Ligand SMILES: [Zn+2]
């Protein structure tokens with residue numbers, strides 16, 4: 001869903017109330033964690049009653065869906081921001097496409113040490 005990509009080299013550390021992601025160098029596995037972003041869940045009583053009201057007449061039960069969509073949207077934004085910041089700390093190899101820390105990357109060749117020495 002994200003515009004930006006960081007391959008599979010990140011972990012989602014998010015909880016119900018905080019969004020946080022951990023990015024790792026593909027070679028030495030040095031990790032960087034994005035600053036936690038608090039998520040203020042809307043009062044569930046309100047969204048549930050809204051959902052219940054709009055469901056009247058249709059017979060549809062959409063309880064809980066409203067909150068989930070808001071959470072997913074907020075999480076996508078938080079991930080975008082985290083990836084953007086991670087891009088300042090990691091470098092993408094133009095050959096293998098993976099992400100590496102300063103130590104495992106040769107800026108002159110825009111390649112990771114792996115590909116550079118291969
Ligand atoms: Zn590294």
Ligand SMILES: [Zn+2]
Nearest residue numbers: 093096112115
């Ligand atoms: Zn590479």
